[in-house]
Amino acid sequence: MAKKESSPRLGKGLAAIFGEEVDDVLENIQQGNLDEHVADRFEVAVDEVKPNPYQPRKKFDDEKIQELSESIKQHGVFTPIIVKKAVRGYELVTGERRLRASKLAGLETIPAILMELDDQQMMEIALLENIQREDLNAIEEAQGYEKLIKKLGYTQEELAKRIGKSREHVANMLRLLKLPKKVQNYVVDGELSMGHVRALLGLKDTSLMDDVAHKAISSHMSVRAVEALVKELNEPKEKPQPKPKDIHLGQVEARLQSKFQTKVKVDEKQIVIKYEGNDDLNRLLELLGGIEEEI
Incomplete structure (x- = not known):
């Protein structure tokens, strides 16, 4: 008897998007419970299937693909798989x-279900399936949300309803796309958690994000340590107050400026007299x- 692959069910919300009939087909596909009359199942040549242009998942685990390949052998x-008819293939x-x-695994064909879906449905079902399977990293999920908003004109609230998430969740995920590309890659590679990047997003000086992420x-x-560092960096540093000028030195400075008709700075160790050009210097x-006699 053939061993079943792990098939997590698709999440809530598909019926509202595609209607009960399509929802039932997708559910049956995931559970492996298909009657011949339910959907158009056939064997398709693997070379005739083009990737989904709306696939939100960009990073695939080569080791897991290899394991699945051995199981398929x-x-x-x-x-x-689910496919739709294209101009070619x-x-x-x-x-x-x-x-x-x-x-x-070297297979020439793969079992497939042929369905009639428009671009909107393809985008939504690809995103929903990956989210429910938890196959997407945080950046891929955020990029998927952004694509749906841009391509289909959804507001954050409308998108949240379509995918069964809160508006706050959608908004927080979209904020991740404000991170520098290098920091986004840290998230994709699993080097930074969502807690870390949420703390980074609190930085007032965004130019510091790369350095803080690397540290x-x-x-x-x-996460607590990063939050503390961000808080420290956000607090304005107090500038040292200038030392009050000695009253006597201030009086001397004023008298010299009046005498020379130019800017004069006097402190405890030096006198600086500003001049402009040779004529002013000679003056x-x-x-x-005669300065000694007058002061």
């Missing part, structure tokens, strides 16, 4: 891991000849 593909809707693993990783800082030198 032994047991075959239990859960069909087919476009993948869901099942990219299965398709990649099947190619790796958090290299020093193995906890000052003449005046300096």
Whole structure:
């Protein structure tokens, strides 16, 4: 008997988007409970299936694909992929891991379900399936939300309802896209957690994000430690108050400025007299000849 692949069910919200009939088909696909009359199941050549252009997932675990490939070599593909008709061949809707693993296993064909979906439905179902399977990292999820908002004109609140999440969750995820690209890559590679990046987003000086992120990783800082560092960096540093000028020196400075008709600075160790050009310098030198008698 063929061994079933792990098939987490698709989440809530699909019925509202696609209608009960399509929702039932998708549910049956995930559970492997398909009657012949439910959907158009057939064998499709793996080379005829193009990737889903709306696939939000960019990073795939090569080791897990290899493991799935070995399972497929032994047991075959239990859960069909979903495809739609393209100008040439087919476009993948869901099942990219299965398709990649099947190619790796050397299969020429793979079981598929042919469905009629428009671009909006393809985008939404690809995002929903990945979110419910928890296959997306935080940046991929945020990019998926952004694409739906830009392509379909959703507000954050409308998108939240469509995917069964809170508006706050959608807003917080979208904020991740404000992170520098290097920091986003740290999230994708699993070097920074959501807690770390939420703390980074609190930095008032965004130019410090790269440095703080690098320090958090290299020093193995906890989320609390990063929060404390961000708080410290956000607090304005008090400028040292200038030392009050000695009253006597101030009086001397004023008398010299009046005498020389130029800017003079006097402190405890030096006198600085400003001049402009040779003529002004000669004028000052003449005046300096009688300064001892007048002060």
